[in-house]
Amino acid sequence: MKSVPEENQNLMKCEHMSCSYGGAPVIEGVDLTIRRGEFVGIVGPSGSGKTTLLRALLGSIKPVHGKVERLPGLRLAYVPQLETVDWNFPVTVGEVIGMSRPQRLMRPKSQNSELALIEDVLERLGLGGLLQRHIRELSGGQQQRVFLARALIQKPDMLILDEPTAGVDVRTRHEVLHVLADLNESPPHGDGIAIVLTTHDLNGLAAHLPRLVCFNRTVIADGTPAEVLQPYFLERTYGAPMEVLQHGGMPIVLEQGGDELRNRLNRSSAS
Amino acid sequence: MIVAVDLLKPFSYEFFRNGLIIATLAGALCGLIGVFVVLRGMSYIGHGLSHAVFGGAALAAVLNLNYFLGAGFWGLASGLMIGRVSRKRIIGADAAIGVITTASFAMGLALQARFGQAKRSIDAVLFGNVLGVFTSDILAVAGVGVLSVVVIIGLYRKLLFATFDPEVAGVSGVSVPAMEAVLMVLLSATILVTVRVIGVLLISALLVLPAVTARLMTNSFGRMLWLSPVLGAIFGGVGMYISWYADIPSGAVIILAGTLVFIAAYSAVGVRRRSQLAGLSHH
Numbered sequence: 001m002k003s004v005p006e007e008n009q010n011l012m013k014c015e016h017m018s019c020s021y022g023g024a025p026v027i028e029g030v031d032l033t034i035r036r037g038e039f040v041g042i043v044g045p046s047g048s049g050k051t052t053l054l055r056a057l058l059g060s061i062k063p064v065h066g067k068v069e070r071l072p073g074l075r076l077a078y079v080p081q082l083e084t085v086d087w088n089f090p091v092t093v094g095e096v097i098g099m100s101r102p103q104r105l106m107r108p109k110s111q112n113s114e115l116a117l118i119e120d121v122l123e124r125l126g127l128g129g130l131l132q133r134h135i136r137e138l139s140g141g142q143q144q145r146v147f148l149a150r151a152l153i154q155k156p157d158m159l160i161l162d163e164p165t166a167g168v169d170v171r172t173r174h175e176v177l178h179v180l181a182d183l184n185e186s187p188p189h190g191d192g193i194a195i196v197l198t199t200h201d202l203n204g205l206a207a208h209l210p211r212l213v214c215f216n217r218t219v220i221a222d223g224t225p226a227e228v229l230q231p232y233f234l235e236r237t238y239g240a241p242m243e244v245l246q247h248g249g250m251p252i253v254l255e256q257g258g259d260e261l262r263n264r265l266n267r268s269s270a271s
Numbered sequence: 272m273i274v275a276v277d278l279l280k281p282f283s284y285e286f287f288r289n290g291l292i293i294a295t296l297a298g299a300l301c302g303l304i305g306v307f308v309v310l311r312g313m314s315y316i317g318h319g320l321s322h323a324v325f326g327g328a329a330l331a332a333v334l335n336l337n338y339f340l341g342a343g344f345w346g347l348a349s350g351l352m353i354g355r356v357s358r359k360r361i362i363g364a365d366a367a368i369g370v371i372t373t374a375s376f377a378m379g380l381a382l383q384a385r386f387g388q389a390k391r392s393i394d395a396v397l398f399g400n401v402l403g404v405f406t407s408d409i410l411a412v413a414g415v416g417v418l419s420v421v422v423i424i425g426l427y428r429k430l431l432f433a434t435f436d437p438e439v440a441g442v443s444g445v446s447v448p449a450m451e452a453v454l455m456v457l458l459s460a461t462i463l464v465t466v467r468v469i470g471v472l473l474i475s476a477l478l479v480l481p482a483v484t485a486r487l488m489t490n491s492f493g494r495m496l497w498l499s500p501v502l503g504a505i506f507g508g509v510g511m512y513i514s515w516y517a518d519i520p521s522g523a524v525i526i527l528a529g530t531l532v533f534i535a536a537y538s539a540v541g542v543r544r545r546s547q548l549a550g551l552s553h554h
């Protein structure tokens with residue numbers, strides 16, 4: 001299996017992939033390759049098909065055209081967008097983390113290494129004392145880490161996260177990013193985990209990643225943030241003109257038309 | 272001494288003992304399955320299935336068929352029909368359940384009124400006839416109960432995962448359709464073995480009341496899973512016992528007992544939440 005972890009080994013490859021929910025395709029002609037240990041961000045406007053792309057990578061929807069190839073035996077784990085979680089469901093932190101464990105009533109001995117992994121994951125994510133809490137009795141960052149822990153216990157080669165920093169403050173965003181960077185470099189099991197995430201946060205998150213994909217129904221640009229965060233690609237992705245500044249070697253994306261909006265709002269509040 | 276003898280008196284009648292056993296067992300079984308019924312929003316399906324199965328049971332009686340064959344077949348046919356009608360998307364699943372199962376129920380009532388040998392009264396249909404229980408009924412409920420416990424323990428994590436988070440469960444290697452099918456089979460089996468004894472209304476109530484009461488008492492799925500059957504058993508047993516003395520139909524007492532406990536739990540939770548909020552504002 002993965003006894004010979006090659007650098008740059010392809011974990012997953014989409015070729016000319018199109019997907020739909022029964023009607024017209026929502027994403028079309030997607031070419032995308034994810035290699036072992038990569039850290040990839042996907043950006044694009046609302047409704048551009050980012051979540052759909054993740055579902056296709058996971059295999060929960062099948063392409064109507066083209067194909068997805070996965071490395072045989074590839075282990076995938078998914079951290080859904082927190083907004084999709086049912087927060088009224090009676091379930092504790094411990095129960096959420098435990099639900100992805102395989103159930104082996106007959107072979108209790110083989111669980112020792114598994115328990116060690118669980119303890120390691122809990123300690124890394126700082127969830128140790130929270131196992132009895134209901135999932136709603138946590139901060140946004142803790143909630144994110146609970147679902148991350150559930151994914152990590154499946155010992156994934158590749159972790160897929162949908163908007164892991166939506167609706168959290170700057171500090172929590174940092175915290176989540178640091179945890180992900182740690183996992184990418186030195187996971188609790190095996191060698192580096194490949195990470196694929198979507199985000200709406202161009203400056204706070206996307207610009208810091210090693211690889212970025214601009215996406216709107218298909219891949220519009222794919223490369224380092226410096227290569228991808230260019231006015232030409234951004235306008236094709238978002239359908240609105242954007243300006244890019246350089247600050248300490250990092251691109252910063254600015255919306256255009258901000259002045260006009262400010263003037264309008266100030267005028268209306270003055271009158 | 273006299274009081275003690277008096278309290279034990281109903282136990283000297285076999286029909287009471289059987290009724291008490293079946294009410295307690297059925298309460299526990301419905302409480303267990305009810306956890307999934309409530310958390311998955313299946314309560315209307317349970318309600319519908321019990322009505323449909325009743326129609327099938329009446330038909331089986333008229334045609335002189337085996338009860339389990341007739342009622343089981345009819346329940347299955349109604350389930351499939353509901354699926355077909357609602358898949359056309361013009362009519363929602365809830366409306367489809369309403370139409371098909373009430374029609375089936377009405378047919379059952381009509382058949383029973385027209386051809387039933389010992390014309391059972393309407394309230395026996397709605398609330399069951401806990402006092403006319405045979406040993407075979409007790410064995411059937413106990414059998415489905417054991418089956419449910421074994422299946423739910425064996426598939427505990429998968430059932431929880433598929434109920435809480437079907438999309439992620441699917442990509443984590445849990446077959447969500449298989450888990451849904453397992454729960455539908457357990458629910459149908461539960462209704463099949465209990466409807467004749469405890470009645471259509473009582474099943475609907477017992478599938479919901481213990482589970483929602485347990486939900487108010489805990490935030491943990493694991494605890495809810497044993498709390499709800501315990502509550503169901505208590506509602507069934509205590510309701511049955513009180514009905515002997517109050518001389519009220521047992522089904523009505525069981526539902527009322529459950530409702531009282533639910534209201535108590537609901538108010539207690541309200542008080543606790545309010546005092547928590549008050550505590551927060553002080554700090």
Ligand SMILES: Nc1ncnc2c1ncn2[C@@H]1O[C@H](COP(=O)(O)OP(=O)(O)OP(=O)(O)O)[C@@H](O)[C@H]1O
Pocket residue numbers: 021026044045046047048049050051052053
């Ligand atoms: N389950 C579904 N059934 C039918 N259409 C869907 C479904 N999910 C998404 N769509 C449609 O597919 C398109 C892409 O949606 P998707 O959720 O992938 O976008 P997104 O980029 O993730 O958006 P956001 O940034 O708002 O999360 C949208 O037009 C949406 O309406």
Ligand SMILES: [Mg+2]
Pocket residue numbers: 050051052162
């Ligand atoms: Mg999305």
